[in-house]
Amino acid sequence: MTQDQPGRPPLHTRAGGARALLITLGALCACEQAPSSASSSAPRSAPRPAQAKSSVLSKLGIPSPSRQLLEASPRLSALKTLIEDSPERELVVGADLAQLAWAQALAEVGALADATSLAEQLTQGEQSSQLGALSLLVEVAPCPQGEEALQTLKRRAQDQGLPPPWDEASLALTERSWAQRCSPNLLRKVNRRIAKRLPQLAVKLSLSLPRLSRAEDQLERALTLEAGRAYDQALTLLQELGRRPKLSRELSWRARYERARIQIERVRTKYKEAALALDALSKEPRPPSKQLWRDARLLAAKAWSKAGKARRAEVVYRDLIKRWEHSDEAKTARFMIAFSHYEAGEWRKAAKAFAPLCRHQGEAKRAQKLKGLASRSGWTRASEWYYAWSVYLRSPRSASAFLTYQIGEGLPTSEDGRRAAYWASKALEANKKLDQARALRSSLLKGDPFDWYALLLRARYPDELSDLSPVQFSKVTAPPAELSDPDLTDPLKRLLFSQRLGLKSLDLLEQKRAKDHLKARLSGLGYPERVALLSWARTAGLIELSLRMSVGLNLKLLSAPPSSTDERSWQLAYPWSYTDELHKASEHEGVAESTILSFIRKESAFQPRAQSHAHAQGLMQLLDKTAFSIATWEGAEPIPDLDPEELDLLNPKVNIQLGARYLRALSERYHGQLPLIAAGYNAGPAHLNSWLKQSSTWSARTAKGRAPLDLFVERVPFKEARLYIKRLMKTKCLYELLYGDLSINQCASTLPLTLDTSIRGGVNF
Numbered sequence: 001m002t003q004d005q006p007g008r009p010p011l012h013t014r015a016g017g018a019r020a021l022l023i024t025l026g027a028l029c030a031c032e033q034a035p036s037s038a039s040s041s042a043p044r045s046a047p048r049p050a051q052a053k054s055s056v057l058s059k060l061g062i063p064s065p066s067r068q069l070l071e072a073s074p075r076l077s078a079l080k081t082l083i084e085d086s087p088e089r090e091l092v093v094g095a096d097l098a099q100l101a102w103a104q105a106l107a108e109v110g111a112l113a114d115a116t117s118l119a120e121q122l123t124q125g126e127q128s129s130q131l132g133a134l135s136l137l138v139e140v141a142p143c144p145q146g147e148e149a150l151q152t153l154k155r156r157a158q159d160q161g162l163p164p165p166w167d168e169a170s171l172a173l174t175e176r177s178w179a180q181r182c183s184p185n186l187l188r189k190v191n192r193r194i195a196k197r198l199p200q201l202a203v204k205l206s207l208s209l210p211r212l213s214r215a216e217d218q219l220e221r222a223l224t225l226e227a228g229r230a231y232d233q234a235l236t237l238l239q240e241l242g243r244r245p246k247l248s249r250e251l252s253w254r255a256r257y258e259r260a261r262i263q264i265e266r267v268r269t270k271y272k273e274a275a276l277a278l279d280a281l282s283k284e285p286r287p288p289s290k291q292l293w294r295d296a297r298l299l300a301a302k303a304w305s306k307a308g309k310a311r312r313a314e315v316v317y318r319d320l321i322k323r324w325e326h327s328d329e330a331k332t333a334r335f336m337i338a339f340s341h342y343e344a345g346e347w348r349k350a351a352k353a354f355a356p357l358c359r360h361q362g363e364a365k366r367a368q369k370l371k372g373l374a375s376r377s378g379w380t381r382a383s384e385w386y387y388a389w390s391v392y393l394r395s396p397r398s399a400s401a402f403l404t405y406q407i408g409e410g411l412p413t414s415e416d417g418r419r420a421a422y423w424a425s426k427a428l429e430a431n432k433k434l435d436q437a438r439a440l441r442s443s444l445l446k447g448d449p450f451d452w453y454a455l456l457l458r459a460r461y462p463d464e465l466s467d468l469s470p471v472q473f474s475k476v477t478a479p480p481a482e483l484s485d486p487d488l489t490d491p492l493k494r495l496l497f498s499q500r501l502g503l504k505s506l507d508l509l510e511q512k513r514a515k516d517h518l519k520a521r522l523s524g525l526g527y528p529e530r531v532a533l534l535s536w537a538r539t540a541g542l543i544e545l546s547l548r549m550s551v552g553l554n555l556k557l558l559s560a561p562p563s564s565t566d567e568r569s570w571q572l573a574y575p576w577s578y579t580d581e582l583h584k585a586s587e588h589e590g591v592a593e594s595t596i597l598s599f600i601r602k603e604s605a606f607q608p609r610a611q612s613h614a615h616a617q618g619l620m621q622l623l624d625k626t627a628f629s630i631a632t633w634e635g636a637e638p639i640p641d642l643d644p645e646e647l648d649l650l651n652p653k654v655n656i657q658l659g660a661r662y663l664r665a666l667s668e669r670y671h672g673q674l675p676l677i678a679a680g681y682n683a684g685p686a687h688l689n690s691w692l693k694q695s696s697t698w699s700a701r702t703a704k705g706r707a708p709l710d711l712f713v714e715r716v717p718f719k720e721a722r723l724y725i726k727r728l729m730k731t732k733c734l735y736e737l738l739y740g741d742l743s744i745n746q747c748a749s750t751l752p753l754t755l756d757t758s759i760r761g762g763v764n765f
Helices: 018-028 047-058 067-072 072-085 088-093 096-107 112-122 126-138 145-159 167-182 185-196 199-204 215-227 231-242 250-269 273-281 288-305 309-323 328-343 345-358 362-369 378-394 399-408 414-431 434-447 450-462 488-498 504-522 528-539 543-553 564-573 579-589 593-604 624-631 652-669 674-683 683-695 709-714 717-738 744-748
Strands: 707-708 755-756
Touching: 047 072, 067 072, 072 096, 088 096, 088 488, 096 112, 096 126, 096 288, 096 488, 112 126, 126 145, 126 167, 126 504, 145 167, 145 504, 167 185, 167 199, 185 199, 199 215, 199 328, 215 250, 215 273, 231 250, 250 273, 250 288, 273 288, 288 328, 288 755, 309 328, 328 345, 328 378, 345 378, 362 399, 378 399, 378 414, 399 414, 414 434, 414 450, 414 709, 434 450, 450 709, 450 717, 450 744, 488 504, 488 528, 504 528, 504 543, 528 564, 543 564, 579 593, 579 652, 593 652, 593 674, 593 717, 624 652, 624 717, 652 674, 674 683, 674 717, 683 707, 707 709, 709 755
Parallel strands: none
Antiparallel strands: 707 755
C-alpha cells in the first residue's frame, strides 16, 4: 500500500465518516487503550488527517508507535500505512487481524514485551487470530507463559482437528522450537517422540529412527514412510525386518511382499528382481491369506510385463485364471492378457482376446442391436472400447459398427461417447459413407464446440465447420460490485485483509471460514448475485473456488459461444491472474502467457499453495527435484533473484518462473509441438521419448519420424496423460479465443496434425 497522495481525502471524510468508524471500532474492540503519551503530546497544529489516522490505530487497540521505532522498522511503518489506508469495512471485520499483524511485527524487531502484551489480548478473540496469538506467545513470551500457550494450542488441535500449522506435525515442530529455547531436557523427549510417532518428519529433520522392539510396529513405520515418499528408508526397514531372527512366517511374508510392491509401484526400478521375489513368495506354503496371495501374483505379472517379459507375465496370468477361474483377479488377468497384445501392436490377437469379455462377443450385428446400451461397468466397459479400437487399428472399415455402439444414446456429450463418435466418423469416412460421417461431425461440434475432438475436426475441416471470432475480453477484471447485504462479503473481506497484512499462517483457517460461508450462501442467491459473490471470492484470492463454482453456475453458458454479456462468468471460469509474474516469466523465457496460464489452470486451478499426493507444489505443480534441475539447468542464463538452494515453490513468482522455463526446455526438445510439450510436462520426458520411439509401430499408416496427432494421443498408454493433453489444448484455445487474437478455427489450425516424432537433446527431468 502506498503513502497518501496529495489532495487525497483524509480518513474522516471517506464513506461513513470517521465518527461512525471510530464508534463501530470502539464497540468491536474488547479493550480500548487510551492514547499514548506520544500521541497526546502531539502539536496542536498537526494536520487533521494525521490525528484521524492516529485514532484508527488507537481504536484498534494498537499502541501508537514512536517515530524512532517506525524509522527502525520498515515492516512496522508499512503496516501502519496499510492499516490506516484500509477500507472501513475491512477494519470493522478484521480488527483482531490488524492487532495480530502488529504483534508479529513487534516481535520481529525485538519488542518482545509489547508483542507479548498485545498477543495476550487476542487469546479471547476470533479462532484464527486466537491461534495465531497463542503461536506467537510460544515463540516470544517468557518460558512459563510460552509453555502454557503451547498446552492450550495442543488441546485445541486435539479437540478441533485443525489444519497446518496447527496439525500434529506442525505442533511437534512448535514444541521442539520452544524446547530449544527453554528446556534442553524436553528437547530430547520431543525428538524421541517425533522419531517414534512421526517418522516422515524425523527423516526431514535428520533424526535417527529408533529400533522398534515389535516387528508389527516396524512394518507399520515402513508403510508410513512409504506414504511420505521416503521410499529408500521404507525399503531399508523392510529389508531389516525380513532378516529379524524368529520372525513369524506371516510377517516375513508381508515384509517381502511390501518390499517388492514398493519397488514396483513406487520406485519403479528393478522389476525383474521384484518379480522373482514375488514368484518365490507364491511357492511358499501357507501365505497370510488367499487374497494377499492373489494380489502378489497379479503384481508379479505386472512386474514381468514392466521388465519386458510379456510371455512370462502371461504364464503368471494364466496360472491365476486356472487356480481362481471365477474370481475378480481372474477377470483382471483375462483383461491384462488381451491388453498385453494391444500394447504389443498385435491388433488381431488383441481383438480376439477382448471379444469374450464384451457383451457383443465381437459380432457386428449384436453390437448394432445394442447401440446406445454400452456397458457402464468394470472390465466389460474397458474391453468393449479396446475391442473396437483394436479392430479400427487393424482395419478402420471394419470398426464402424463397434465404434457407433460405443457412442451411447443421443448427442455424444460424455468423454467416452465423444471419443467413440470421432473415430466412428473416421471409420464411416473410410467406408465412403460421407453423409453419415458429416452428420456425426456436426453432432460432435454441437455437443462441445471447444473440446479436443472439436479442435481436431476444426483443424481438419475448417471450411465445413463454422468459426468463432476472438472475443478479446479484458485481462484486468473490474472490481466486484458492492453487494447490498454486507454479510455476504464480510468473511471474504476478512480474508482479503488477512492477506494484505501478510498473515500467511492464518490463510487456511480464514480460507475455510470464507469457503464454508460462500458455499452455504451461494445456492440461495439469484444468478447475478451469485456471479457478484464469486467475483468477491476471486478478489479475496479464492480463485480456484470461484473458478470451479462458476463452471457449475451455468453449464450451458460455458459450452456456448462466449459473448460480452457473459464476460464476468467467462473471466471467473478462465481467469487471467498473476499478471505481473506472468508477464515477466513470459518475456524472460519466450513462452506465451496464454500457454503458461493454460498449464496453471490445468495443474492447480490457480491455487498457489496446492500440493499433490506426489508432493508437487504450487501453481504449476513442480517437484522439488524438478525445480532444482530447472534452476540449475546447465547452459541456461541464471534466473534473477533466485537461489537454487532455497526455492519457495509456494511463491507464485518463483513457481511461474520455473514452470515457464521448464515449458521452454520441453518446447526446444519437442519442436514446439504443444501436445508433446503437455505430454512431457505431465508424464515426464522419459515416458514421452519411449512413446515417440514406439509410434512408428503403432499403425501401418505412420511414416518414419512422423505420426498422426490424433492417433498418437489416443495411443498414449497413460490415461491421465491422454486426458491431460486433450484438456490442456481446449484450455489453450479458449484463452486465445477469450483474451487473444485467434478465432477458434485459427487456434485449431496451430495443431500439428502430423507430429514430428524425432527427439532432440535436452531436459530429461
